[in-house]
Protein backbone atom coordinates (compact mmCIF):
# COMPACT_ATOMS: atom_id res chain seq x y z
CA UNK A 1 0.00 0.00 0.00
CA UNK A 2 1.18 3.49 -0.82
CA UNK A 3 0.00 6.21 1.59
CA UNK A 4 0.53 9.96 1.32
CA UNK A 5 0.71 11.82 4.63
CA UNK A 6 0.57 15.50 5.54
CA UNK A 7 -0.13 17.91 8.38
CA UNK A 8 -0.86 21.64 8.55
CA UNK A 9 -2.11 23.02 11.86
CA UNK A 10 -2.88 26.37 13.42
CA UNK A 11 -5.80 26.88 15.78
CA UNK A 12 -7.35 30.03 14.37
CA UNK A 13 -8.84 33.09 16.01
CA UNK A 14 -10.74 35.43 13.70
CA UNK A 15 -11.19 38.09 16.40
CA UNK A 16 -7.54 39.12 16.67
CA UNK A 17 -6.07 41.46 14.04
CA UNK A 18 -2.62 39.85 14.42
CA UNK A 19 -2.17 37.64 11.37
CA UNK A 20 -0.26 34.36 11.29
CA UNK A 21 2.51 34.17 8.71
CA UNK A 22 4.50 31.45 6.98
CA UNK A 23 7.52 31.92 9.26
CA UNK A 24 5.34 31.32 12.37
CA UNK A 25 5.03 27.65 11.42
CA UNK A 26 7.30 24.94 12.76
CA UNK A 27 8.00 23.35 9.39
CA UNK A 28 9.35 20.05 8.11
CA UNK A 29 9.35 18.77 4.54
CA UNK A 30 9.70 15.26 3.15
CA UNK A 31 11.10 12.61 5.47
CA UNK A 32 12.02 15.31 8.01
CA UNK A 33 8.32 15.32 8.93
CA UNK A 34 8.58 11.74 10.27
CA UNK A 35 9.94 13.09 13.56
CA UNK A 36 6.92 15.35 13.98
CA UNK A 37 4.14 12.80 13.64
CA UNK A 38 3.44 9.48 15.32
CA UNK A 39 2.13 7.13 12.63
CA UNK A 40 5.29 6.27 10.74
CA UNK A 41 5.96 3.03 12.66
CA UNK A 42 2.31 2.04 12.39
CA UNK A 43 2.28 2.40 8.60
CA UNK A 44 5.63 0.62 8.30
CA UNK A 45 4.28 -2.30 10.36
CA UNK A 46 1.61 -2.61 7.68
CA UNK A 47 4.33 -2.61 5.01
CA UNK A 48 3.01 0.64 3.64
CA UNK A 49 5.17 2.81 1.49
CA UNK A 50 4.88 6.31 2.93
CA UNK A 51 4.86 9.35 0.66
CA UNK A 52 5.69 12.36 2.88
CA UNK A 53 4.56 15.89 2.06
CA UNK A 54 4.89 18.63 4.69
CA UNK A 55 4.31 19.20 8.38
CA UNK A 56 3.62 22.79 9.47
CA UNK A 57 2.38 23.68 12.95
CA UNK A 58 1.96 27.20 14.41
CA UNK A 59 1.02 28.60 17.82
CA UNK A 60 -2.70 29.41 17.83
CA UNK A 61 -3.16 32.80 16.21
CA UNK A 62 -5.10 35.08 13.92
CA UNK A 63 -5.99 34.39 10.30
CA UNK A 64 -3.13 32.92 8.32
CA UNK A 65 -2.15 35.49 5.67
CA UNK A 66 -3.79 34.36 2.42
CA UNK A 67 -0.67 34.02 0.30
CA UNK A 68 1.22 32.30 3.13
CA UNK A 69 -1.60 29.82 3.60
CA UNK A 70 -1.83 29.16 -0.15
CA UNK A 71 1.90 28.55 -0.19
CA UNK A 72 1.67 25.98 2.62
CA UNK A 73 -1.41 24.27 1.20
CA UNK A 74 0.22 24.26 -2.25
CA UNK A 75 3.35 22.61 -0.90
CA UNK A 76 1.29 19.86 0.70
CA UNK A 77 -0.90 19.26 -2.35
CA UNK A 78 2.02 19.43 -4.81
CA UNK A 79 3.81 16.66 -2.90
CA UNK A 80 0.84 14.28 -3.20
CA UNK A 81 1.11 12.18 -6.38
CA UNK A 82 -1.90 12.59 -8.70
CA UNK A 83 -2.06 8.80 -9.07
CA UNK A 84 -0.43 5.64 -7.80
CA UNK A 85 -1.40 6.06 -4.14
CA UNK A 86 -3.94 4.00 -2.22
CA UNK A 87 -4.93 6.50 0.45
CA UNK A 88 -4.16 9.79 2.18
CA UNK A 89 -3.66 10.39 5.90
CA UNK A 90 -3.93 13.96 7.17
CA UNK A 91 -3.40 15.50 10.60
CA UNK A 92 -5.20 18.86 10.65
CA UNK A 93 -6.33 21.06 13.50
CA UNK A 94 -9.80 21.58 12.07
CA UNK A 95 -9.97 25.27 13.08
CA UNK A 96 -7.33 26.72 10.79
CA UNK A 97 -8.59 30.15 9.77
CA UNK A 98 -7.19 31.55 6.53
CA UNK A 99 -7.58 35.13 5.34
CA UNK A 100 -10.41 35.46 2.72
CA UNK A 101 -10.88 31.68 2.78
CA UNK A 102 -12.21 30.92 6.29
CA UNK A 103 -11.80 27.15 6.86
CA UNK A 104 -8.27 26.33 5.73
CA UNK A 105 -8.86 22.66 6.49
CA UNK A 106 -11.74 22.51 4.01
CA UNK A 107 -9.64 24.30 1.41
CA UNK A 108 -6.78 21.79 1.77
CA UNK A 109 -9.14 18.84 1.32
CA UNK A 110 -10.81 20.43 -1.70
CA UNK A 111 -7.48 21.01 -3.41
CA UNK A 112 -6.43 17.42 -2.73
CA UNK A 113 -9.69 16.11 -4.20
CA UNK A 114 -9.20 18.26 -7.31
CA UNK A 115 -5.90 16.50 -7.80
CA UNK A 116 -6.59 12.88 -6.82
CA UNK A 117 -10.33 12.64 -7.37
CA UNK A 118 -12.81 10.87 -5.11
CA UNK A 119 -11.84 7.24 -5.64
CA UNK A 120 -9.22 6.93 -2.93
CA UNK A 121 -9.91 7.23 0.80
CA UNK A 122 -8.78 10.20 2.88
CA UNK A 123 -8.69 9.81 6.66
CA UNK A 124 -8.23 12.85 8.91
CA UNK A 125 -7.11 13.20 12.54
CA UNK A 126 -8.12 16.47 14.20
CA UNK A 127 -8.07 18.49 17.40
CA UNK A 128 -11.03 18.34 19.81
CA UNK A 129 -11.53 22.06 19.02
CA UNK A 130 -12.10 21.53 15.29
CA UNK A 131 -14.80 23.74 13.76
CA UNK A 132 -15.86 21.53 10.93
CA UNK A 133 -17.72 22.87 7.92
CA UNK A 134 -20.58 20.95 6.30
CA UNK A 135 -18.40 20.61 3.22
CA UNK A 136 -15.54 18.86 4.98
CA UNK A 137 -17.58 15.71 5.57
CA UNK A 138 -18.13 15.46 1.80
CA UNK A 139 -14.39 15.57 1.16
CA UNK A 140 -12.95 13.16 3.76
CA UNK A 141 -13.91 9.50 4.18
CA UNK A 142 -13.16 9.26 7.85
CA UNK A 143 -12.79 12.00 10.46
CA UNK A 144 -11.64 11.42 14.00
CA UNK A 145 -10.22 13.65 16.73
CA UNK A 146 -8.83 14.00 20.23
CA UNK A 147 -11.05 12.50 22.92
CA UNK A 148 -9.42 14.45 25.74
CA UNK A 149 -9.50 18.11 26.77
CA UNK A 150 -6.99 19.15 28.02
CA UNK A 151 -5.46 17.09 25.24
CA UNK A 152 -3.30 14.07 26.02
CA UNK A 153 -4.21 11.60 23.26
CA UNK A 154 -2.40 13.06 20.26
CA UNK A 155 -0.80 9.75 19.31
CA UNK A 156 -3.96 7.64 19.80
CA UNK A 157 -5.87 9.98 17.54
CA UNK A 158 -3.28 9.85 14.79
CA UNK A 159 -3.22 6.06 14.99
CA UNK A 160 -7.02 5.79 14.93
CA UNK A 161 -7.10 7.82 11.72
CA UNK A 162 -4.38 5.58 10.27
CA UNK A 163 -6.27 2.39 11.22
CA UNK A 164 -9.46 3.66 9.60
CA UNK A 165 -7.53 4.46 6.45
CA UNK A 166 -6.04 0.96 6.25
CA UNK A 167 -9.49 -0.52 6.91
CA UNK A 168 -11.02 1.48 4.06
CA UNK A 169 -8.24 0.51 1.66
CA UNK A 170 -8.38 -3.19 2.55
CA UNK A 171 -12.17 -3.35 2.29
CA UNK A 172 -12.26 -1.14 -0.78
CA UNK A 173 -14.81 1.22 0.77
CA UNK A 174 -15.29 5.01 0.68
CA UNK A 175 -17.39 5.91 3.73
CA UNK A 176 -19.29 9.21 3.94
CA UNK A 177 -19.11 10.84 7.38
CA UNK A 178 -22.21 12.65 8.65
CA UNK A 179 -22.33 15.77 10.81
CA UNK A 180 -24.75 17.34 13.31
CA UNK A 181 -24.39 20.53 15.33
CA UNK A 182 -25.39 21.92 18.70
CA UNK A 183 -26.03 25.67 18.90
CA UNK A 184 -24.25 25.91 22.22
CA UNK A 185 -20.96 27.67 22.92
CA UNK A 186 -19.11 26.62 26.05
CA UNK A 187 -15.58 27.89 26.59
CA UNK A 188 -12.40 27.04 28.39
CA UNK A 189 -12.10 24.70 31.30
CA UNK A 190 -15.87 24.25 31.56
CA UNK A 191 -15.41 21.74 28.74
CA UNK A 192 -13.21 19.01 30.17
CA UNK A 193 -13.67 15.47 29.01
CA UNK A 194 -12.89 13.99 32.42
CA UNK A 195 -15.58 16.11 34.11
CA UNK A 196 -19.35 15.97 33.94
CA UNK A 197 -21.43 16.70 32.03
CA UNK A 198 -19.07 16.03 29.13
CA UNK A 199 -17.69 12.81 30.60
CA UNK A 200 -21.00 10.96 30.09
CA UNK A 201 -21.37 12.29 26.56
CA UNK A 202 -17.88 11.09 25.66
CA UNK A 203 -18.80 7.68 27.07
CA UNK A 204 -21.95 7.57 24.98
CA UNK A 205 -19.94 8.35 21.83
CA UNK A 206 -17.42 5.71 22.79
CA UNK A 207 -20.15 3.11 23.27
CA UNK A 208 -21.65 3.92 19.88
CA UNK A 209 -18.27 3.50 18.23
CA UNK A 210 -17.53 0.20 19.98
CA UNK A 211 -20.93 -1.45 19.86
CA UNK A 212 -22.60 -0.48 16.60
CA UNK A 213 -21.47 -2.88 13.88
CA UNK A 214 -19.65 -1.16 11.02
CA UNK A 215 -19.02 2.02 12.99
CA UNK A 216 -15.62 3.52 12.18
CA UNK A 217 -15.63 6.71 14.24
CA UNK A 218 -18.00 8.59 16.54
CA UNK A 219 -16.46 11.91 17.33
CA UNK A 220 -17.39 14.81 19.59
CA UNK A 221 -15.79 18.14 18.63
CA UNK A 222 -16.31 21.12 20.91
CA UNK A 223 -15.13 23.57 18.26
CA UNK A 224 -13.00 26.65 18.82
CA UNK A 225 -15.26 29.53 19.94
CA UNK A 226 -13.23 32.48 18.64
CA UNK A 227 -14.09 32.03 14.97
CA UNK A 228 -16.85 34.34 13.77
CA UNK A 229 -18.27 32.06 11.10
CA UNK A 230 -21.56 30.15 10.77
CA UNK A 231 -19.77 26.80 11.14
CA UNK A 232 -18.26 27.67 14.55
CA UNK A 233 -19.22 25.52 17.53
CA UNK A 234 -19.76 21.98 18.74
CA UNK A 235 -20.06 19.44 15.96
CA UNK A 236 -20.53 15.70 16.00
CA UNK A 237 -19.03 13.74 13.15
CA UNK A 238 -19.88 10.08 12.71
CA UNK A 239 -18.43 7.71 10.14
CA UNK A 240 -20.10 4.35 9.44
CA UNK A 241 -18.52 2.11 6.87
CA UNK A 242 -21.69 1.87 4.76
CA UNK A 243 -24.81 3.27 6.46
CA UNK A 244 -25.06 7.05 6.32
CA UNK A 245 -28.51 6.91 7.92
CA UNK A 246 -27.14 5.23 11.05
CA UNK A 247 -24.22 7.70 11.14
CA UNK A 248 -26.57 10.69 10.90
CA UNK A 249 -28.82 9.24 13.60
CA UNK A 250 -25.89 8.92 16.04
CA UNK A 251 -24.61 12.43 15.22
CA UNK A 252 -28.10 13.83 15.85
CA UNK A 253 -28.38 12.05 19.21
CA UNK A 254 -25.05 13.51 20.38
CA UNK A 255 -25.99 17.02 19.23
CA UNK A 256 -29.34 16.81 21.01
CA UNK A 257 -27.70 15.56 24.24
CA UNK A 258 -25.13 18.36 24.12
CA UNK A 259 -27.96 20.89 23.89
CA UNK A 260 -29.78 19.24 26.80
CA UNK A 261 -26.76 19.43 29.13
CA UNK A 262 -25.87 23.06 28.23
CA UNK A 263 -26.72 24.39 31.72
CA UNK A 264 -24.58 21.79 33.46
CA UNK A 265 -21.23 23.06 32.19
CA UNK A 266 -19.45 24.96 34.96
CA UNK A 267 -15.98 26.43 35.18
CA UNK A 268 -13.82 24.14 37.28
CA UNK A 269 -11.48 26.97 38.15
CA UNK A 270 -12.43 29.98 40.32
CA UNK A 271 -13.55 32.87 38.13
CA UNK A 272 -13.75 36.61 38.80
CA UNK A 273 -13.92 40.03 37.20
CA UNK A 274 -10.36 41.34 36.62
CA UNK A 275 -10.02 43.74 39.56
CA UNK A 276 -11.78 41.32 41.91
CA UNK A 277 -9.29 38.64 40.90
CA UNK A 278 -6.39 40.93 41.85
CA UNK A 279 -8.03 41.82 45.18
CA UNK A 280 -8.69 38.14 45.92
CA UNK A 281 -5.02 37.39 45.23
CA UNK A 282 -3.90 40.28 47.46
CA UNK A 283 -5.97 38.89 50.32
CA UNK A 284 -5.03 35.27 49.74
CA UNK A 285 -2.76 33.40 52.14
CA UNK A 286 -1.26 31.38 49.32
CA UNK A 287 0.26 32.16 45.96
CA UNK A 288 -2.35 32.81 43.25
CA UNK A 289 -2.09 32.39 39.48
CA UNK A 290 -4.44 34.70 37.60
CA UNK A 291 -5.33 33.91 33.98
CA UNK A 292 -5.68 37.01 31.80
CA UNK A 293 -8.10 34.92 29.77
CA UNK A 294 -9.08 37.55 27.20
CA UNK A 295 -5.48 37.76 25.98
CA UNK A 296 -4.72 34.05 25.97
CA UNK A 297 -1.98 33.41 23.42
CA UNK A 298 -2.73 29.68 23.42
CA UNK A 299 -6.17 30.62 22.08
CA UNK A 300 -4.70 32.87 19.41
CA UNK A 301 -4.87 36.27 21.16
CA UNK A 302 -2.19 38.91 20.59
CA UNK A 303 -0.58 38.70 24.04
CA UNK A 304 0.21 42.43 23.99
CA UNK A 305 -2.47 43.74 26.35
CA UNK A 306 -1.19 45.57 29.46
CA UNK A 307 -4.75 45.64 30.86
CA UNK A 308 -3.93 43.57 33.96
CA UNK A 309 -0.65 45.39 34.53
CA UNK A 310 -2.55 48.69 34.64
CA UNK A 311 -5.03 47.21 37.16
CA UNK A 312 -2.16 45.90 39.31
CA UNK A 313 -0.72 49.44 39.37
CA UNK A 314 -4.10 51.00 40.11
CA UNK A 315 -4.80 48.65 43.03
CA UNK A 316 -1.22 49.06 44.27
CA UNK A 317 -0.69 45.28 44.46
CA UNK A 318 2.73 44.04 45.52
CA UNK A 319 4.92 41.05 44.81
CA UNK A 320 3.36 40.46 41.39
CA UNK A 321 4.84 38.74 38.35
CA UNK A 322 3.38 39.72 34.97
CA UNK A 323 4.24 36.79 32.66
CA UNK A 324 4.41 38.26 30.09
CA UNK A 325 3.60 40.97 27.56
CA UNK A 326 4.58 40.93 23.89
CA UNK A 327 6.35 44.09 22.74
CA UNK A 328 9.07 43.80 20.13
CA UNK A 329 10.28 47.44 20.33
CA UNK A 330 10.53 47.37 24.13
CA UNK A 331 12.62 44.18 23.98
CA UNK A 332 14.93 45.83 21.41
CA UNK A 333 15.44 48.74 23.84
CA UNK A 334 16.30 46.28 26.61
CA UNK A 335 18.89 44.64 24.35
CA UNK A 336 20.49 48.06 23.69
CA UNK A 337 20.82 48.68 27.45
CA UNK A 338 22.99 46.94 30.04
CA UNK A 339 21.83 44.55 32.72
CA UNK A 340 21.24 46.55 35.90
CA UNK A 341 20.21 49.70 33.98
CA UNK A 342 17.03 51.49 34.98
CA UNK A 343 14.67 51.78 32.01
CA UNK A 344 11.45 53.73 31.53
CA UNK A 345 9.36 52.03 28.85
CA UNK A 346 5.91 52.02 27.33
CA UNK A 347 4.91 48.40 26.82
CA UNK A 348 2.00 46.63 25.16
CA UNK A 349 -0.72 47.78 22.80
CA UNK A 350 1.43 47.45 19.70
CA UNK A 351 -0.36 44.55 18.02
CA UNK A 352 -4.08 44.85 18.73
CA UNK A 353 -5.59 48.35 18.70
CA UNK A 354 -7.90 47.27 21.52
CA UNK A 355 -4.98 46.37 23.79
CA UNK A 356 -3.85 48.81 26.46
CA UNK A 357 -0.27 49.98 26.86
CA UNK A 358 1.39 50.72 30.21
CA UNK A 359 4.18 52.97 31.42
CA UNK A 360 6.74 51.12 33.49
CA UNK A 361 10.07 51.97 35.07
CA UNK A 362 12.35 49.26 36.38
CA UNK A 363 15.73 47.57 36.53
CA UNK A 364 16.69 45.23 33.71
CA UNK A 365 17.42 41.97 35.55
CA UNK A 366 17.49 39.39 32.74
CA UNK A 367 17.72 39.02 28.99
CA UNK A 368 17.60 35.90 26.90
CA UNK A 369 15.65 33.67 24.55
CA UNK A 370 12.49 32.13 25.94
CA UNK A 371 11.32 28.57 25.33
CA UNK A 372 8.25 28.22 23.13
CA UNK A 373 5.25 26.19 24.17
CA UNK A 374 6.13 23.48 21.69
CA UNK A 375 9.66 23.25 23.14
CA UNK A 376 11.35 25.40 20.49
CA UNK A 377 12.74 28.92 20.74
CA UNK A 378 10.27 31.82 20.95
CA UNK A 379 13.01 34.45 20.60
CA UNK A 380 14.35 37.24 22.84
CA UNK A 381 12.81 38.32 26.13
CA UNK A 382 13.64 40.79 28.88
CA UNK A 383 12.67 40.86 32.55
CA UNK A 384 12.29 44.13 34.45
CA UNK A 385 12.03 44.47 38.22
CA UNK A 386 9.72 47.45 38.73
CA UNK A 387 9.62 47.26 42.53
CA UNK A 388 6.11 46.16 43.37
CA UNK A 389 5.88 44.07 40.23
CA UNK A 390 8.20 42.26 37.84
CA UNK A 391 7.34 42.00 34.16
CA UNK A 392 8.53 39.71 31.37
CA UNK A 393 8.50 41.32 27.91
CA UNK A 394 8.79 39.07 24.85
CA UNK A 395 9.75 39.98 21.30
CA UNK A 396 7.30 37.48 19.85
CA UNK A 397 3.95 36.20 21.07
CA UNK A 398 4.74 33.63 23.76
CA UNK A 399 2.83 31.33 26.10
CA UNK A 400 4.24 30.97 29.62
CA UNK A 401 2.24 27.83 30.21
CA UNK A 402 4.78 25.46 31.82
CA UNK A 403 7.38 25.75 34.61
CA UNK A 404 10.24 24.99 32.19
CA UNK A 405 9.34 28.10 30.18
CA UNK A 406 9.85 30.28 33.29
CA UNK A 407 13.07 28.39 34.01
CA UNK A 408 14.32 29.05 30.47
CA UNK A 409 14.65 32.74 31.43
CA UNK A 410 15.95 32.07 34.98
CA UNK A 411 12.71 33.21 36.53
CA UNK A 412 11.61 31.78 39.88
CA UNK A 413 7.84 32.24 39.75
CA UNK A 414 7.46 30.57 43.16
CA UNK A 415 8.72 33.65 45.00
CA UNK A 416 5.83 35.86 43.83
CA UNK A 417 2.52 36.20 45.64
CA UNK A 418 0.62 36.75 42.42
CA UNK A 419 1.50 35.44 38.94
CA UNK A 420 -0.50 36.80 36.00
CA UNK A 421 -0.37 34.63 32.89
CA UNK A 422 -1.90 34.97 29.45
CA UNK A 423 -3.77 31.67 29.46
CA UNK A 424 -7.30 30.33 29.88
CA UNK A 425 -7.22 27.26 32.05
CA UNK A 426 -3.74 26.57 33.40
CA UNK A 427 -1.88 23.87 31.50
CA UNK A 428 -1.60 20.69 33.62
CA UNK A 429 2.11 21.20 34.49
CA UNK A 430 1.43 24.71 35.76
CA UNK A 431 -1.85 23.80 37.44
CA UNK A 432 -0.09 21.21 39.58
CA UNK A 433 2.48 23.85 40.61
CA UNK A 434 -0.15 26.52 41.39
CA UNK A 435 -1.56 26.57 44.94
CA UNK A 436 -4.56 28.56 43.73
CA UNK A 437 -5.78 29.67 40.29
CA UNK A 438 -8.33 32.30 39.32
CA UNK A 439 -9.55 32.89 35.78
CA UNK A 440 -10.14 36.62 35.26
CA UNK A 441 -12.76 37.61 32.68
CA UNK A 442 -10.52 40.14 30.95
CA UNK A 443 -11.43 41.68 27.59
CA UNK A 444 -9.72 40.60 24.37
CA UNK A 445 -9.90 38.35 21.36
CA UNK A 446 -9.97 35.18 23.47
CA UNK A 447 -12.52 36.34 26.06
CA UNK A 448 -14.33 33.48 27.73
CA UNK A 449 -17.92 34.71 27.48
CA UNK A 450 -19.73 34.59 24.16
CA UNK A 451 -21.69 37.71 25.13
CA UNK A 452 -18.37 39.64 25.27
CA UNK A 453 -17.14 38.47 21.84
CA UNK A 454 -19.28 40.70 19.61
CA UNK A 455 -19.80 37.97 17.01
CA UNK A 456 -21.57 38.98 13.79
CA UNK A 457 -21.61 35.89 11.59
CA UNK A 458 -22.26 32.90 13.85
CA UNK A 459 -25.46 30.84 13.65
CA UNK A 460 -28.34 32.06 15.76
CA UNK A 461 -30.01 31.24 18.03
CA UNK A 462 -26.91 30.30 19.99
CA UNK A 463 -26.74 29.49 23.69
CA UNK A 464 -25.93 31.39 25.92
CA UNK A 465 -26.96 34.42 23.81
CA UNK A 466 -30.37 32.76 23.48
CA UNK A 467 -31.91 29.90 25.38
CA UNK A 468 -34.79 27.41 25.15
CA UNK A 469 -34.97 27.50 21.37
CA UNK A 470 -35.50 23.77 20.75
Ligand SMILES: [Zn+2]
Nearest residue numbers: 127128129151
Ligand atom coordinates in the same frame (compact mmCIF):
# COMPACT_ATOMS: atom_id res chain seq x y z
ZN1 LIG B 1 -7.52 21.96 21.18
